[in-house]
Amino acid sequence: MSTTLLFAILLVIAVVAFILGRMRAGALSQGRSSALHSRPNYYGAFAALVAFLPPLILVAIWLAVSPFVINSAVRDTFPQEVKGQSQAQQSLAFGMVSTIARGLPWLSEDEVRAVKQDPSSLQSVFAGKGVAVAAEAQPYMLDSAATLNAMAQTSRTLLSALAIALSVVGAFFALRVVAPRFRARNQVERVMLWALLLASSIAILTTVGIVASMLTEALRFFNAVPAHEFFFGTVWDPRFAGAGASSNGQFGLIPLLAGTLYIGFVAMLVAVPVGLFAAIYMAEYASPRMRSLAKPLLEVLAGIPTIVYGFFALVTVGPFLRDISAQLSGLVTGNYASFIQAQSVITAGIVMGIMLIPYVSSLSDDIITAVPRALRDGSLGLGATRSETIKRVILPAALPGIVGALLMTASRAIGETMIVVLAAGVAARMQINPFEPMTTVTVKIVNQLTGDLEFTSPQTLVAFALGITLFCITLALNIYALYIVRKYREQYE
Amino acid sequence: MNIMTEAATEELLEKKMNAVPLKMVGKDVSVFYGDKRALYDVNLNVRENTVTALIGPSGCGKSTFLRTLNRMNDTIDGCRVTGMITLDGEDVYDPSIDVVELRARVGMVFQKPNPFPKSIYENVAYGPRIHGLAKSKAELDQVVEQSLQKAGLWNEVKDRLQEGGTGLSGGQQQRLCIARAVAVSPEVILMDEPCSALDPIATAKVEELIHELRTNFTIVIVTHSMQQAARVSQRTAMFHLGNLVEENDTDKMFTNPDDQRTQDYIMGRFG
Numbered sequence: 001m002s003t004t005l006l007f008a009i010l011l012v013i014a015v016v017a018f019i020l021g022r023m024r025a026g027a028l029s030q031g032r033s034s035a036l037h038s039r040p041n042y043y044g045a046f047a048a049l050v051a052f053l054p055p056l057i058l059v060a061i062w063l064a065v066s067p068f069v070i071n072s073a074v075r076d077t078f079p080q081e082v083k084g085q086s087q088a089q090q091s092l093a094f095g096m097v098s099t100i101a102r103g104l105p106w107l108s109e110d111e112v113r114a115v116k117q118d119p120s121s122l123q124s125v126f127a128g129k130g131v132a133v134a135a136e137a138q139p140y141m142l143d144s145a146a147t148l149n150a151m152a153q154t155s156r157t158l159l160s161a162l163a164i165a166l167s168v169v170g171a172f173f174a175l176r177v178v179a180p181r182f183r184a185r186n187q188v189e190r191v192m193l194w195a196l197l198l199a200s201s202i203a204i205l206t207t208v209g210i211v212a213s214m215l216t217e218a219l220r221f222f223n224a225v226p227a228h229e230f231f232f233g234t235v236w237d238p239r240f241a242g243a244g245a246s247s248n249g250q251f252g253l254i255p256l257l258a259g260t261l262y263i264g265f266v267a268m269l270v271a272v273p274v275g276l277f278a279a280i281y282m283a284e285y286a287s288p289r290m291r292s293l294a295k296p297l298l299e300v301l302a303g304i305p306t307i308v309y310g311f312f313a314l315v316t317v318g319p320f321l322r323d324i325s326a327q328l329s330g331l332v333t334g335n336y337a338s339f340i341q342a343q344s345v346i347t348a349g350i351v352m353g354i355m356l357i358p359y360v361s362s363l364s365d366d367i368i369t370a371v372p373r374a375l376r377d378g379s380l381g382l383g384a385t386r387s388e389t390i391k392r393v394i395l396p397a398a399l400p401g402i403v404g405a406l407l408m409t410a411s412r413a414i415g416e417t418m419i420v421v422l423a424a425g426v427a428a429r430m431q432i433n434p435f436e437p438m439t440t441v442t443v444k445i446v447n448q449l450t451g452d453l454e455f456t457s458p459q460t461l462v463a464f465a466l467g468i469t470l471f472c473i474t475l476a477l478n479i480y481a482l483y484i485v486r487k488y489r490e491q492y493e
Numbered sequence: 494m495n496i497m498t499e500a501a502t503e504e505l506l507e508k509k510m511n512a513v514p515l516k517m518v519g520k521d522v523s524v525f526y527g528d529k530r531a532l533y534d535v536n537l538n539v540r541e542n543t544v545t546a547l548i549g550p551s552g553c554g555k556s557t558f559l560r561t562l563n564r565m566n567d568t569i570d571g572c573r574v575t576g577m578i579t580l581d582g583e584d585v586y587d588p589s590i591d592v593v594e595l596r597a598r599v600g601m602v603f604q605k606p607n608p609f610p611k612s613i614y615e616n617v618a619y620g621p622r623i624h625g626l627a628k629s630k631a632e633l634d635q636v637v638e639q640s641l642q643k644a645g646l647w648n649e650v651k652d653r654l655q656e657g658g659t660g661l662s663g664g665q666q667q668r669l670c671i672a673r674a675v676a677v678s679p680e681v682i683l684m685d686e687p688c689s690a691l692d693p694i695a696t697a698k699v700e701e702l703i704h705e706l707r708t709n710f711t712i713v714i715v716t717h718s719m720q721q722a723a724r725v726s727q728r729t730a731m732f733h734l735g736n737l738v739e740e741n742d743t744d745k746m747f748t749n750p751d752d753q754r755t756q757d758y759i760m761g762r763f764g
């Protein structure tokens with residue numbers, strides 16, 4: 001019985017238990033709903049949960065554990081000489097066996113007999129059935145495959161029988177427990193509470209898992225390359241992976257970090273004034289109609305995928321800046337050579353800044369609108385103009401919150417990938433000319449992880465070290481921003 | 494011939510009233526919030542160096558009327574004012590009038606103390622600074638000190654002028670807001686239930702202050718408390734459902750009102 005079918009059966013039992021539970025509750029109350037502790041639906045839900053949840057947990061555990069049990073049992077059937085081989089070769093043999101096991105059910109009995117007599121024909125016979133076998137099969141593999149199939153079959157049948165039995169028993173138990181004073185609502189709600197807890201812990205556990213996996217890979221990198229060479233190295237030259245130990249590259253983080261911060265800085269230079277002014281306009285001057293029209297439009301910018309910004313930079317902004325710089329230098333020096341390259345810090349910075357405008361404006365807008373109306377009235381009542389009120393009362397009051405918002409925006413700028421991949425260039429250099437290309441941490445992560453890879457070389461593993469560095473920087477920025485924003489909130493409470 | 498005719502009495506009263514010049518005059522003032530009408534053709538005069546109290550049950554339009562006097566209603570979306578309000582004979586809703594200048598002449602103190610999140614000194618110096626009323630730091634210091642003194646707060650805060658204004662107690666905050674309004678040297682001060690968020694002791698202090706301020710300023714105060722109106726004001730106006738019911742000398746208003754509704758309200762029969 002397949003797992004899907006099993007689930008369907010369990011669901012049917014649960015639905016039946018729900019209906020029966022409700023009916024039983026209804027019958028017990030004899031139509032007087034006040035006689036019941038909970039609404040009849042809760043009794044139904046309780047019965048359904050008891051019928052469904054324990055088998056569900058059983059299935060989950062069984063499916064997780066049984067492959068290991070079967071695996072080791074099948075390995076025991078291997079001949080002695082195979083067991084004597086290395087771990088890797090045994091795994092290979094087991095891989096073959098499971099492939100054959102997958103193919104066996106497709107063969108007719110005659111074919112099985114023929115294959116058993118001549119294992120070398122197995123590859124071609126299986127290929128005819130659409131199952132690719134990597135190498136020539138050994139005779140013992142067919143037996144092991146048969147064992148594997150048989151055990152898997154037994155395991156599945158056993159599981160189905162157990163799960164269904166458990167479900168039915170659960171349903172009967174629940175129905176027996178149902179009584180007018182039984183607190184079904186509290187029970188159901190407790191289960192829901194656990195479900196909510198589970199959902200929230202999944203996000204946290206995933207984060208922990210991601211960090212842990214990045215950390216272990218990064219540690220492997222730091223085994224190959226000393227940490228101080230990575231963090232304080234000023235040359236980024238990883239060479240090619242697999243070119244041999246003699247050509248171990250240099251993995252200096254500093255040029256990448258410099259590029260990241262420089263481009264982020266240019267982006268903030270664009271995004272902060274524009275976004276802040278837009279927010280001030282929206283919060284203080286715009287009529288409600290204008291606001292209802294302009295705010296969603298501005299936020300559409302935030303919905304554009306960053307890759308689209310990336311090719312906007314690559315196709316439009318970059319060439320435009322290059323051409324205009326050629327014109328300018330032509331006017332000044334007579335030599336029409338562009339001094340801005342198509343891929344440059346300024347291109348990436350400007351486009352990233354445009355991307356960040358909606359973040360700055362919408363966060364700041366929220367913060368400015370949160371300044372109490374009483375402060376506005378107080379200032380206006382003294383004969384201050386709107387502009388004076390904004391400059392001298394509202395912005396100072398909102399400043400901590402705005403700084404928090406800007407820090408959050410900055411952490412986005414640092415983590416941004418697609419725009420810089422397309423618009424900033426790949427040259428890891430340390431320089432201060434914004435018209436030249438530079439590269440960022442994110443760009444290099446993409447570079448190191450694309451193409452044909454050997455996963456154990458430092459050239460690849462460096463991506464994890466870069467990733468964890470980036471993660472730490474943005475995490476620190478976000479925590480600091482949250483701290484400031486929280487402190488600011490207390491001001492008006 | 495001590496018995497005066499009714500007409501003669503009227504004439505005498507008229508003369509007495511006219512002796513005090515009118516600072517602000519509201520003529521047929523109506524206010525709309527969107528489609529909803531909040532005030533119906535109110536005619537109300539504010540006399541110079543007098544405390545005028547506006548009373549009435551909640552939602553009767555007294556605060557709305559107060560806010561029309563310095564056009565604070567302009568900041569509310571969808572608010573429309575018709576009729577005429579004059580300050581020293583000038584129409585305050587005339588397009589040629591600068592609303593900023595008007596608010597400098599007609600200051601306002603709000604229901605809830607709303608000091609800016611700045612120091613005490615900066616709170617008071619805010620108005621003089623934006624209007625350029627002080628030419629030097631010393632002059633500004635003087636304005637701040639005088640204003641705090643007028644608001645009866647100087648002795649309590651003179652040693653901590655650089656501390657935050659929000660750190661003061663509620664009553665002190667409200668007097669700080671009064672000092673802030675006074676610092677601009679307005680001609681009229683509007684107070685919108687200035688004591689409703691204060692305890693009785695702080696209220697007594699603010700009321701005392703209103704008494705003193707009367708010598709230099711014209712004051713219009715909205716209050717929920719009839720005792721307060723009786724204590725601080727010389728003239729009282731009673732609003733009900735957006736209409737001005739009665740305007741009279743405070744003494745007369747609380748002893749022998751002309752209108753039955755005023756009588757009922759003062760006796761606590763509604764409100």
